Amino acid sequence: MxxxxxxxxxxxxxxxxxxxxxxxxxxxxxxxxxxxxxxxxxxxxxxxxxxxxxxxxxxNGLAQSLVTGRTKTVGLLTSDLEGRFVLPILMGAEDAFGSGEISVLLCDARGDRIRENYHLKALLNRRVDGIIVVGRSTDPRNSLGQQLPVPVVYAYAPSDDPRDQSLAPDNHAGGRLAVEHLISVGRRRIVHITGDPGYAAAQDRAAGFKEGMAAAGLTPVDEVMFGSWTEGWGRDATAVLLQRHPDIDGFVCGSDQIARGALETLRDFGRSVPEDVAVIGYDNWEVLATNSRPELTSIDCTLQGLGRQAAKRIFEALDGAPVAGGTELFLPKLVIRGSTIASR
Amino acid sequence: MxxxxxxxxxxxxxxxxxxxxxxxxxxxxxxxxxxxxxxxxxxxxxxxxxxxxxxxxxxNGLAQSLVTGRTKTVGLLTSDLEGRFVLPILMGAEDAFGSGEISVLLCDARGDRIRENYHLKALLNRRVDGIIVVGRSTDPRNSLGQQLPVPVVYAYAPSDDPRDQSLAPDNHAGGRLAVEHLISVGRRRIVHITGDPGYAAAQDRAAGFKEGMAAAGLTPVDEVMFGSWTEGWGRDATAVLLQRHPDIDGFVCGSDQIARGALETLRDFGRSVPEDVAVIGYDNWEVLATNSRPELTSIDCTLQGLGRQAAKRIFEALDGAPVAGGTELFLPKLVIRGSTIASR
DNA sequence: TAGCTGTCCGAAAGGCGTTTCGAAAGTTTT
DNA sequence: AAAACTTTCGAAACGCCTTTCGGACAGCTA
Structure with missing residues (x-):
């Protein structure tokens, strides 16, 4: 039977x-x-x-959590549709305490406040140990408030409330790192093309760029070119600059997309990279950086480390560590490829 | 006090x-x-x-779940580092039953069997209602086995065990859809450049391409060019083909990356797109497709729908619906941009 | 043998909701 | 005013595991 x-x-x-x-x-x-x-x-x-x-x-983890009060799960609340920022951060968080120790609930709010709220409710309902909020840009974003029953850490985009804990890439240092690299490979006539001037990332990287130039006793060949974070802008801005100053020998670009555009226009103008002109991008977005001709030197924001740190912060707070608000900046690192140094 | x-x-x-x-x-x-x-x-x-x-x-969702036996959480087990496939699938799964209803634990195994096992344990420990396994390519992947206490659905990459439920894009239909589009915009001398011949995706799309050509009474100008899924291969293959057959007027590319490479070489050869030559990509990877000059017409795998369906399948199985093994194919759709039709 | 220490194990409470089932209170009917 | 329902509420069991605390027993000493 x-x-x-x-x-x-x-x-x-x-x-x-x-x-x-x-x-x-x-x-x-x-x-x-x-x-x-x-x-x-x-x-x-x-x-x-x-x-x-x-x-x-x-x-049964549910029963365990009920007793211990810990779920070893963190929520990742994001609006980064492409996953360019959120995935490295997620991986960092997963790794913060060794493989398989903590799991991540990934929620994509898709830029919608209401959806964000739904997800927030869902995360609290599932009793996550903490929440990492990942913004779409490095501009400050509105705080989730101080009333939540779990620690919250803002990653990539800091919170606009200084009482919150935020982790963000150091764009100023990145801009400076980029220009210092170009100078170190012998470039002197350098320009900076970057994205939307309304973005803190654009302003900070530009400031770092200028500082690096000044520190080396150099003057930028032209004003910083603000525009948009697209290949199209990279192409157009490069064309304008090359017409004005045919002797430019270094481009610091505010994103890998802009750098891709610059490379394309340089080809059109018959300049060879890196011999005539060196180009450096920003973000180290592999699919863009490693598929160009030549491959693109870029600045990596070390987002994985940022994610790891975010997770650590959450569990520290849970263990009673005092919570210091404010933004901790993460130093970026340089990834050298063929667009700045000829590969032998 | x-x-x-x-x-x-x-x-x-x-x-x-x-x-x-x-x-x-x-x-x-x-x-x-x-x-x-x-x-x-x-x-x-x-x-x-x-x-x-x-x-x-x-x-307290933990207590609720303990009683109801449902966590309204699914695990997404992936090795897709870039998130190109997994994120649309995740969004689809999130949406399957309305906003905020179900949450997704995203685990990145990074291609490592051991890490996958850790994650699997973690998911089962957290009593997810089901697991969606997302592969890195559309090639069949090894099954997680029939012994798991929750329903498992394989998405993008089907399982190699026919008893499992799999959902995969219909690459054959996609290849055919691509070539039919080129034919419909008046192209006749068409070639196909695609990626690694070891990938089922490459073979299936190529088969669809050939079928579409034959159905229109056309013969491909050259053999299908298999290579790798990179811009570099797209550039090289395009150069070879243009030298052999200067009168080619249509390129069906196996990926958007290959298509980007093709566009670049076409520029070098002084061909204008889409007037002289039409180019169509595959995957509809927005960052690549919308940043090229001209923007790239592409085939979209409708991964979001695939994710939605995967989540539905899980809960159907949980509700006692009979589980039919095998692979369900998802029809792709055409996204038309400037690389095949001049924008006005 | 009585007394003591140390080891190993089990009963029971606790954590937080859901659900069943019966009791109490209220309402309508005759 | 008594009988028959309804409606509304509460006690208690349940789901699964952890942890505390006390008991049983073995082995040792005096």
Missing amino acids: ADTSPRVHATRAPTLNDVAQLAGVSMATASKAVNGRAEVAEKTRRRVLAAASEIGFTP | ADTSPRVHATRAPTLNDVAQLAGVSMATASKAVNGRAEVAEKTRRRVLAAASEIGFTP
Whole structure:
């Protein structure tokens, strides 16, 4: 009379109770054995573990969390549709405490305030240990408020409330790093093309650029060209600059997309990269940087480290560490490819 | 003597019990009121809801799940580092049952079997309602096995075990759709450049391409060019083909990257797109497709729909629907931009 | 043998909601 | 005013695991 129809997951997941019964011990003992606690005889432990693996027992994390008050899960609330920023941050968070230790609920608000709120509710309902908010740009974004029952860390885009904890890339240092690299490879007649002037990222990188030039005793060949974060703008701005100053030998670009556009126009003008002109991008977006001709030197924001730090901050706060508001800046690093140094 | 130090989230989250006490009812009644069940007087309900919102009560999803056996959470297990495939699928899954209904635990195995196993354990431990496995290519991947206690759906990359449920893009139809579009805009001398011949995606799209040509009574100008999924290959293959057949008027490319390469070489050869030659890509990867000159017509795999369907499948299986193994194919759609039709 | 220490194990409470079932209160009917 | 329903509410069990605390027992000493 048994039901023989093919039901793959009809079997209720085995519980600790099942294990205990099979091993002939109490739940308490089974729990201790499974969790490797000391107060259990080695022989008993082996018996329990055998039983556990026999029926394929996995502890029910829900029940565990109910007791411990920790879910070892963090929420990642983002509006970064392309995943360019959020995925490295996610990976960093996953790794913060070793593989498989903490899991990440990724919620994409798609730039919609209402949807963000839904997701926030869902995260709190699932009792995440904390929330990492990832913005779409490095401009400050509105705070989720101080009333949430879990720690919140803002990553990439800092919060506009200084009481919140924020982690952001150091764009100023990045701009300076970029120009210093060009100078170090012998460039002197350098310009800067970047994106929308309304973005803090554009302003900060430009400031770093100017500072780096000044520190080397150089003057930019032209004003900083603000525009948009697109290849199209990179193409157009490059054409304008080359017409005005045919002797430019270095382009610091505010994004890899802009740099791609610059490379294209340089080709059109018959300039060879990196011999005649060196080009450096920003973001180290691999799909763009490693597919261009030549490959693109770029500034990497080390977002993975930022994600790791964000997760660490959350659990520190949970452990009672004092929460210092404000923004911590992350130093970027230089990734050298063929657009600034001829590959032998 | 009160502790006045700034502790943001020291306050234990309010429980249903707190609500009940404040409203002067039992937990049972409070539960019914909060969940909008009928057996509660309207007056009482209002009192309870007022109390709930006063102390900012959010039901504890852990406890709920423990009772109901549902977490309304699915795991997304991927190795797609760039997120090109996984993010649309994630969004689709999120949306399958309306905003904020289900949440997604995103785990990136980074191509590592061991890490995948860790993540799988973590997902099962958290009692996800099901798992969506997203591959890196459309080639079949190894099955997670039939022994898991939750439904598993394979998306993008089907499982190699026909007993599993898989959802994959219809690459054959996509290849055909691409070539039909070129034919419909008057092209006749058409070639196909695609990626690694070891990929099912390359073979299937190529087969669809050939079929579409044959159906229109046309013969490809040259053999299908297999290579790699890179801009570099797109550039090189295009140069070879143009030298052999200067009169080519249509390129069907196996990926947007290849198409970008083709566009670049066409520029070098002085061909204008789309007047002299039409180019179509594949994947509709926006950052590539919308930043080229001209913008790239492409085939979109409708991954969001695929994600939605995957989530639906999981909950159907959970509700006891019979699980039919095998692969369901998703029809792609054409996204027309300037590389095939002159914009006015 | 009585007394003591140390080891190992189990009963039970706790964590937070949901649901069932029965009791109490209120309303209508006769 | 008594009987028969309805409606509304609450006690308690349940889901699964962790942890505390006390008890049982073995082994040792005096």
